[in-house]
Amino acid sequence: MARTYDQNNVFARILRGEIPCKKVLETAHSLAFNDITPQAPTHVLVVPKGAYIDMDDFTARATDAEIADFMRAVGEVARMAGVVESGYRALSNCGPAAHQEVPHLHVHVVGGRDLGRMLKTA
Ligand code: AMP
Numbered sequence: 001m002a003r004t005y006d007q008n009n010v011f012a013r014i015l016r017g018e019i020p021c022k023k024v025l026e027t028a029h030s031l032a033f034n035d036i037t038p039q040a041p042t043h044v045l046v047v048p049k050g051a052y053i054d055m056d057d058f059t060a061r062a063t064d065a066e067i068a069d070f071m072r073a074v075g076e077v078a079r080m081a082g083v084v085e086s087g088y089r090a091l092s093n094c095g096p097a098a099h100q101e102v103p104h105l106h107v108h109v110v111g112g113r114d115l116g117r118m119l120k121t122a
Helices: 010-015 055-061 064-081
Strands: 023-026 030-034 042-048 088-091 107-111
Touching (some): 010 030, 010 042, 023 064, 030 064, 055 064, 064 107
Antiparallel strands (some): 030 042, 042 107, 088 107
16 A cells, blocks of 8 residues: 655655754755764764655655665765764664654664664564
């Protein structure tokens, strides 16, 4: 069943300029800004400018240009933050089991400290 994109989610409002963000990078199809509650010295969110709920929606409907732009933006953000050598995590929470809070696709780029193992047992 097709899901409906919530036009009033917080990242849609940031993209429309209705609420501020600390912009890190803007490209033709993507925007990156600092997470408001950083979990590490580097914690940047990369979002596509288009209205996509999550990775499933994005990879099913986005154009090749949007997908290429988005993935390059993730890499560029990590380079700009200087975390490539030390290492970083790029992750996207998608849907209920992953506790996605904001229903607009975003990749967290997190680094600047040891991040531990990705998943701990419940
Ligand atoms: P997720 O659980 O993957 O959906 O993560 C949503 C992220 O959005 C969280 O890390 C929040 O801290 C972050 N967030 C929520 N509102 C804002 C905002 N206005 N500006 C920047 N980051 C935000």
